[in-house]
Amino acid sequence: MAAATSVATAKRGAFWPTFVLLAGAAYCLLPVVWLVTASTKNAGELFTTFSLWPSFSGGLTSNLEQLASIRGGAFWTWCLNSLIFAGGGAVLATAVSALAGYGLAKYRFRGRQLVFNFLLIGVLIPGVILAIPQYLLLSKIGMAGTYWSVLLPSIISPFSIYLCRIYATAVVPDEVLEAGRLDGASEWRIFRSVALAPMVPGLITVFLLQFVGIWNNFLLPFIMLSRTEMFPLTVGFYSLMSQGNDQVNVYNVVITGCLVSVLPLLALFLSLQRYWRLDLVSGALKG
């Protein structure tokens, strides 16, 4: 009786949860819609026509042409650099984290807890804080300004190691490792042939998290790099915005550039959605 009443109440009041959630969706999509419409406008129209209505006077084509030609085609170089930093950094970070996570999860050795705590403290140190001393130290050994100066700090990710450890604990059974040892397989071989396969879904998640983290990073490349042709997209756009001269044309180029650079990442996300194992992050996965 009571249950029936409450279900009925829920049905009657059923519109508001949908409505609130749609309001949230609208809030999140609004800037993207604005970006799309703004990129269809030429410099004059940007300031004179209604913001959320696109223009069809060929603004988009000329914006794209300007974007492609700005600073001698720098935009495409920046895209490539972002891809190198995010792709390379995420692959290496995932490899390092998988090894460490597996090692910490599957071996009992003296100093294990010490190593784990040492790595875990890194989660709590603001990455922004580390970028400046990292720059100073890397410049002492002549590495500042190279691709490695951005890649190296991106490879060590305490949070990824933490996630890999939880995942390895949960999915790699001890019995299989023992069986491998009885057969005389080396520890490396056991890892490669037995432990790695079940860890793959977790590793994809770690890769994606790290990829986005590096792709979105600004301060590290901003501090490390000085040559325009090595900038990732974030630093490139910032340098366009802060150069100051001829602002009106720069606005159009930056707006169009933001759109062009956001679209592939969105596509990547939507296509890889089902590989996400975010229960890993939420703590729902019991280790």
Add this chain to the structure above:
Amino acid sequence: MPTTTSRRSSAPRRSAASSAPRRSSASLAPRTAPWLFVAPAVLLATGLIALPLVYTLWLSLRGTQVSGSGLGVRREVFVGLDNYADVLGDSALLAGLGRMLVYALITVPVTMVLALVFALLLDNVTTRLKRFSRIAIFVPYAVPGVIAALMWGFMYLPGVSPFTDAAGALGLPEPSFLGPLSVYFSVANVSVWGAVGFNMIILYTSLRGLPQEIYDAARIDGCSEVQLALRVKVPLIVPGLVMTGLFTIIGALQVFNEPNTLLTLTTSISTDWVPMMQVYRDAFVTNDLFSAAASSMVITGITLVASLGLLRVLQRRAFGEG
């Protein structure tokens, strides 16, 4: 089994902790292999986390001294805690810390409450269009903070803002997004926009991991859907809330990208608006590395105290093993 004679020269060192039946899981595990697995991470963490921190600490205790009269020679010397005294007595840094605090007090609760509400609504049985809303709210995660700040920045600019257009059409006064007070909300809005979706997905995943049977039990007891959400679901996803809350706080304390990018569009944001911006300026613009190092250590200290404090208060439910 008795046949498990030690194949490896390394003998088992400890097996007391193991609960495996008959054979301890450590019995065959070699001594050096685990170290080889963790070696890359330990080396990288030492070189790129521990060493930079120690170096920052060392720099924060150093300073330059001008000796001799006239032109004098600048020498690097040990100055003890002088830099800390200067930094903590510096009104600019304190003002920056104050602004950061205001920003954090807006950003953290708004992000967490919105993320939790959206996650609960996604998990609610009567909600429709869930897939669309979930993806739409997650979209900002794929947008770099710098680009998010530029997009919102343009939308704050009176000349190009759709809000200004809308207010004009409705005959309302022009909204000011970059005024002395509103700028806090404008900067916070960029961060909230970027962070809500990811936190929502984490919390939603937590909710999906809960056993559904307990909901039926609660419903039979006459629990409404709202009561179910607040009294049953929320307490059960505390670990997820702690984790997301912790990262939101750490993110807020090191805020840099959003105000630094909005700086290119407005004069309401100074170059020392938040502590990290001042650290950057000290280190690279005015070349006062020692002050920058001391400020860095202060921010690191605040972050550690805040995050460890939070974890302790919440009884270490998130990093249970740590």
